[in-house]
Amino acid sequence: MVGQRIGYIRVSTLDQKTDRQLDGTTVDRLFADRASGKDTERPQLESLLGFVREGDVVVVHSMDRLARNLDDLRRVVQGLVKRGIRIEFVKEGLTFTGEDSPMATLLLSVMGAFAEFERALILERQREGIALAKARGAYKGRKRTLNSDQIAALKQQIADGKQTKAEIARAFGISRETLYQYLRDS
Numbered sequence: 001m002v003g004q005r006i007g008y009i010r011v012s013t014l015d016q017k018t019d020r021q022l023d024g025t026t027v028d029r030l031f032a033d034r035a036s037g038k039d040t041e042r043p044q045l046e047s048l049l050g051f052v053r054e055g056d057v058v059v060v061h062s063m064d065r066l067a068r069n070l071d072d073l074r075r076v077v078q079g080l081v082k083r084g085i086r087i088e089f090v091k092e093g094l095t096f097t098g099e100d101s102p103m104a105t106l107l108l109s110v111m112g113a114f115a116e117f118e119r120a121l122i123l124e125r126q127r128e129g130i131a132l133a134k135a136r137g138a139y140k141g142r143k144r145t146l147n148s149d150q151i152a153a154l155k156q157q158i159a160d161g162k163q164t165k166a167e168i169a170r171a172f173g174i175s176r177e178t179l180y181q182y183l184r185d186s
Helices: 043-051 070-082 102-135 148-160 165-172 176-184
Strands: 005-011 029-034 057-060 086-089 094-096
Touching: 005 043, 029 043, 043 070, 070 086, 070 094, 070 102, 094 102, 148 165, 148 176, 165 176
Parallel strands: 005 029, 005 057, 057 086
Antiparallel strands: 086 094
16 A cells, blocks of 8 residues: 655754755655654644554654654654554664564664763753853843733732732743742742
8 A cells, every 4th residue: 555755844943944854855745843852742743643544654854853762762653653654764764664673673772762862962961061151150041031020010919819820820921830930039
């Protein structure tokens, strides 16, 4: 059974471009997420998983674009191939069909583990860089969403007790965690 070629692209931030990931690769339909690799919420991946059918081929630029970690990668790949869907990773030059040899299974695990390891190294270097920048006074953290007058109004509304904290957070356009952060900082 010959199906469609379905592409999946994921970039981590809104300003990143998706152009390079499947450049020159022909696909019948494309799903693209803008989400960090650590996010469990990847709506376009969920849509792709619901859309693909037996005989289709899912084409992804790289293993690290598809999954958050090795367990997630194996779960997604195994789930697809069990349904009769091939998956191709362009960068790694690997294809999984469900009739894979033990060597293919090993490669999936090894390549996925390297991608997970690389992500961990990036995060470690980022934390070290932030610590060094803080030590020399160059890193101040993220700019506050609310100014001091807005923070005072927020605290007054909480003290009044007429609204829930969730309602107040929505009214100010911030998350509940950000609201709690403002309360802790006072």
